[in-house]
Amino acid sequence: MLYLIGLGLSDExxxxxxxxxxxxxxxxxxxxxxxxxxxxxTAILEKYYGREVIVADREMVESASDEILRDAQTVDVAFxxxxxxxxxTTHTDLVLRARSLQIPISTIPNASIMSAIxxxxxxxxxxxxxxxxxxFTETWKxxxxxxxxxxxxxxxxxxxxxxxxxxxxxxxxxxxxxxxIYEPPRYMTVGQCASQMLEVEEIKKEEGEGKHGVYGEExxxxxxxxxxxxxxxxxxxxxxxxxxxxxxxxGPLHSLVLLGKRTHELEHDYVREFAVDKExxxxxxxxxxxGQQ
Amino acid sequence: MLYLIGLGLSDExxxxxxxxxxxxxxxxxxxxxxxxxxxxxTAILEKYYGREVIVADREMVESASDEILRDAQTVDVAFxxxxxxxxxTTHTDLVLRARSLQIPISTIPNASIMSAIxxxxxxxxxxxxxxxxxxFTETWKxxxxxxxxxxxxxxxxxxxxxxxxxxxxxxxxxxxxxxxIYEPPRYMTVGQCASQMLEVEEIKKEEGEGKHGVYGEExxxxxxxxxxxxxxxxxxxxxxxxxxxxxxxxGPLHSLVLLGKRTHELEHDYVREFAVDKExxxxxxxxxxxGQQ
Numbered sequence: 052m053l054y055l056i057g058l059g060l061s062d063e064x065x066x067x068x069x070x071x072x073x074x075x076x077x078x079x080x081x082x083x084x085x086x087x088x089x090x091x092x093t094a095i096l097e098k099y100y101g102r103e104v105i106v107a108d109r110e111m112v113e114s115a116s117d118e119i120l121r122d123a124q125t126v127d128v129a130f131x132x133x134x135x136x137x138x139x140t141t142h143t144d145l146v147l148r149a150r151s152l153q154i155p156i157s158t159i160p161n162a163s164i165m166s167a168i169x170x171x172x173x174x175x176x177x178x179x180x181x182x183x184x185x186x187f188t189e190t191w192k193x194x195x196x197x198x199x200x201x202x203x204x205x206x207x208x209x210x211x212x213x214x215x216x217x218x219x220x221x222x223x224x225x226x227x228x229x230x231x232i233y234e235p236p237r238y239m240t241v242g243q244c245a246s247q248m249l250e251v252e253e254i255k256k257e258e259g260e261g262k263h264g265v266y267g268e269e270x271x272x273x274x275x276x277x278x279x280x281x282x283x284x285x286x287x288x289x290x291x292x293x294x295x296x297x298x299x300x301x302g303p304l305h306s307l308v309l310l311g312k313r314t315h316e317l318e319h320d321y322v323r324e325f326a327v328d329k330e331x332x333x334x335x336x337x338x339x340x341x342g343q344q
Numbered sequence: 345m346l347y348l349i350g351l352g353l354s355d356e357x358x359x360x361x362x363x364x365x366x367x368x369x370x371x372x373x374x375x376x377x378x379x380x381x382x383x384x385x386t387a388i389l390e391k392y393y394g395r396e397v398i399v400a401d402r403e404m405v406e407s408a409s410d411e412i413l414r415d416a417q418t419v420d421v422a423f424x425x426x427x428x429x430x431x432x433t434t435h436t437d438l439v440l441r442a443r444s445l446q447i448p449i450s451t452i453p454n455a456s457i458m459s460a461i462x463x464x465x466x467x468x469x470x471x472x473x474x475x476x477x478x479x480f481t482e483t484w485k486x487x488x489x490x491x492x493x494x495x496x497x498x499x500x501x502x503x504x505x506x507x508x509x510x511x512x513x514x515x516x517x518x519x520x521x522x523x524x525i526y527e528p529p530r531y532m533t534v535g536q537c538a539s540q541m542l543e544v545e546e547i548k549k550e551e552g553e554g555k556h557g558v559y560g561e562e563x564x565x566x567x568x569x570x571x572x573x574x575x576x577x578x579x580x581x582x583x584x585x586x587x588x589x590x591x592x593x594x595g596p597l598h599s600l601v602l603l604g605k606r607t608h609e610l611e612h613d614y615v616r617e618f619a620v621d622k623e624x625x626x627x628x629x630x631x632x633x634x635g636q637q
Contacts, residue, residue, distance in 0.1 A: 060453060064362040067352060067454070071361060135455060137462030143614050146465075150617070158463050160353060160455035160572040161360070162428060165468050167453040169430030172439070175458050176474050180501055183469075202499045208473055279453040321436050324443070 053120060053149045054129045055136035057161025061280035062091045063099040070159040074100045077129040081107040081119055083142070088216065088236070088304070089133050090280055096131075104131070108219060116148050123154040138163030164306055167279045168211050172321025177313050178211055179203030184244050184307075185215045186237070194251045200309060201265040207313030207343070214239035214305050238303035241274035241286070245293040245307065266290065269335055271310040273322060276300040288327035289335065296327060312343040346413065346442045347422045348429035350454025354573035355384045356392040363452040367393045370422040374400040374412055376435070381509065381529070381597070382426050383573060389424075397424070401512060409441050416447040431456030457599055460572045461504050465614025470606050471504055472496030477537050477600075478508045479530070487544045493602060494558045500606030500636070505541075507532035507598050531596035534567035534579070538586040538600065559583065562628055564603040566615060569593040581620035582628065589620060605636040 054073050059065025066074065074080055082093060084106050089096070097104045107119065107130075119130065136142060136158055149156055169175045180203060182196040196212070203210045217237040225232045252264045268291040276284040286296045293307070310322075319336065326332035347366050352358025359367065367373055375386060377399045382389075390397050400412065400423075412423065429435060429451055442449055462468045473496060475489040489505070496503045510530040518525045545557045561584040569577040579589045586600070603615075612629065619625035 057455065059360060062362075064365070065360050065453075067358050067360050068364060069355075069357040072357070135459050135462065137465075138459050138468060143465050143610050147610070147613060157574070158572065158576070160358075160460040160463065162350065162453035162455060163459035163462075163468075166428050166431050166456035166459040169428065169456075170451050170453065172430075172436050175431060175456075176476075179472055180499075181469050206473075206495045279451065281450070283451070317436050317440070320440060 052127050052155045052157055053123045053146075054127060054157050054159060055142060055146070056129055056131050056159040057135040057138070057163070058089055058131050058133050059161045060089075060134055060164060060167055060278055062089065063095050065161070065279065067159060067161060070161070071100070073127065073159065074129050074131065075102065076127070078122075078126040079105065080129045080131065081105045082131045083107050083112060083133070084218070088218070090277065090304075112142075112145060116145055119145070120149055120152060120154055123149065124152065135161050135163035135165075138165050162279055164213065164278060165211065168275065168306060168308060170278060170283070171273050171275060171285055171308055173209055173273075173308065173310075173318050174315065177207075177209055177311060177318075179206065179208035179311070181211045181213060183213045183215070184239065184247060186217065186239060186243075187247050187250070192247075192251065192254070194254070197251050197255060197265060203311060204265055204309075207311045209311040209314075210309040212244060212307045212309065214241075214244050214307065216304070239305065240297045240303075241276070241300055241305045241307050242294050242297040244305070245272065245274075245290045249290055249294070266309060269339070271332070271335055271340065273308040273310065273325065274300050275306045275308065277302070277304065278306065285325040286327060287322050287325040288332065292327045292331070299327075310340065312340050314340060345420050345448045345450055346416045346439075347420060347450050347452060348435060348439070349422055349424050349452040350428040350431070350456070351382055351424055351426050352454045353382075353427055353457065353460055353571055355382065356388050358454070358572070360452060360454060363454070364393070366420065366452065367422050367424065368395065369420070371415070371419040372398065373422045373424065374398045375424045376400050376405060376426070377511070381511070383570065383597075405435075405438060409438055412438070413442055413445060413447055416442065417445065428454050428456035431458055455572055457506065457571055458504065461568065461599060461601060463571060463576070464566050464568060464578055464601055466502055466566075466601065466603075466611050467608065470500075470502055470604060470611075472499065472501030472604070474504045474506060476506045476508070477532065477540060479510065479532060479536075480540050480543070485540075485544065485547070487547070490544055490548060490558060496604060497558055497602075500604045502604040502607075503602040505537060505600045505602065507534075507537050507600065509597070532598065533590045533596075534569070534593055534598045534600050535587050535590040537598070538565065538567075538583045542583055542587070559602060562632070564625070564628055564633065566601040566603065566618065567593050568599045568601065570595070570597065571599065578618040579620060580615050580618040581625065585620045585624070592620075603633065605633050607633060
């Protein structure tokens with residue numbers, strides 16, 4: 052059996068009892084470690100499960116999946132995924148490969164950022180499609196997220212923005228010399244995301260895309276840090292304010308929610324509590340959001 | 345401390361290790377039991393936690409929340425919620441009340457149907473807003489979901505439809521006589537939902553809402569049963585076919601996903617596997633979905 056086991060969002064005790072039992076007894080245990088991270092080291096997981104955990108990087112999952120699936124027709128193989136196995140990253144390719152090899156599959160779900168973001172107090176019913184934000188470079192500023200945000204905004208919905216992480220990056224020099232030396236991991240912050248969003252909106256304006264932008268410096272949003280963890284933290288404010296909220300939010304992982312106009316009073320009361328500046332928040336809320344949809 | 349603890353979707357072992365520890369040691373443990381159900385009895389939970397579990401019905405949570413929160417400034421109170429505490433049903437009102445009483449709050453997230461539905465193989469990124477379907481009566485057929493489905497469809501997104509459950513219903517006679525006798529719980533099936541959807545589309549047509557409906561008998565959809573449980577089951581087909589798929593799907597809880605046109609080839613391969621009739625599925629997929637967005 053191939054078990055796809057969600058680890059939840061924070062530490063080693065966020066696995067379900069069912070998942071833990073399998074992680075402890077399976078023949079081999081892999082940890083998918085390239086699309087998200089747990090806030091604890093693999094060594095802590097190994098100690099907690101009392102066994103070896105094989106870290107599966109992108110290359111392994113994509114090109115050595117048959118090694119992961121070896122003998123899974125008869126023995127149990129556990130594939131651990133941070134969050135939910137079918138959350139932000141799906142592993143349909145691995146499952147399709149397992150199916151073709153007649154390997155039975157079982158999924159142990161867990162919290163995903165895509166549902167846990169409900170702890171902002173915003174109803175999940177009022178979220179539109181989720182988008183991702185990647186680290187911009189001088190020459191590469193992909194703006195496809197902007198269209199998705201617009202689609203959500205047009206029908207009054209909130210947008211959850213998942214922020215890029217970079218693990219196992221090589222410097223150009225190390226790559227050229229074939230040295231397997233990796234840069235320290237990088238996690239996008241709410242501040243970086245908000246600032247990139249404003250940059251894209253500026254570019255879109257210069258390109259002449261309509262008089263009214265999709266969002267702006269005074270759009271209301273919520274920065275979220277370490278959702279589901281003991282040090283979970285939310286900060287709400289305008290995008291401009293969130294550009295400098297990283298210190299208050301603290302360490303990774305961060306996510307951002309852009310507020311939609313279909314917001315109930317109760318949701319508003321809840322989110323207002325996290326405001327950087329309640330007066331600014333109330334003024335913009337009344338002017339641009341309240342009763343708009 | 346008030347702990348809001350997600351129980352996950354299926355049985356007593358779907359709680360996280362962190363959540364279990366709190367459920368075993370808190371001063372009082374409540375189980376929210378009116379918006380969703382676990383597939384096991386409360387007695388099984390009590391045995392598993394080794395303690396009493398107080399079932400909190402809607403009336404208790406809404407009008408006796410101060411009893412739930414009693415002394416939570418100094419002792420630990422656990423409030424257990426099926427799925428995730430901020431998933432399909434949010435408990436913002438309870439949390440707002442706790443905040444006003446200076447009670448510290450901690451959330452232990454878990455799988456919610458709103459993310460676990462990713463196990464259909466459809467990417468969560470391609471889902472729009474989630475909607476609910478209630479049991480229709482002769483005189484009450486609320487169709488607000490229809491507008492939401494249209495909004496999602498117009499931008500090519502899938503729609504997750506959560507299906508009604510009725511617990512602690514009284515017959516009119518028992519209610520009139522003040523007898524606290526409750527009808528057996530009712531769980532809406534995929535077949536009932538698909539059939540109600542076609543009914544609403546028919547009504548909308550008669551009311552002259554445009555020539556083209558939002559969906560129809562040949563719209564592709566996926567019925568899901570007991571997501572995240574050992575007997576999880578998916579059946580895909582047209583809405584007409586799903587009207588009679590209940591036997592194949594088996595017992596509660598059911599959900600339904602209406603397929604959007606922004607569907608990747610890999611998602612399609614995955615979902616096709618569950619088709620009632622692969623030939624019908626392929627024909628409609630090629631005609632109405634493939635390459636449409």
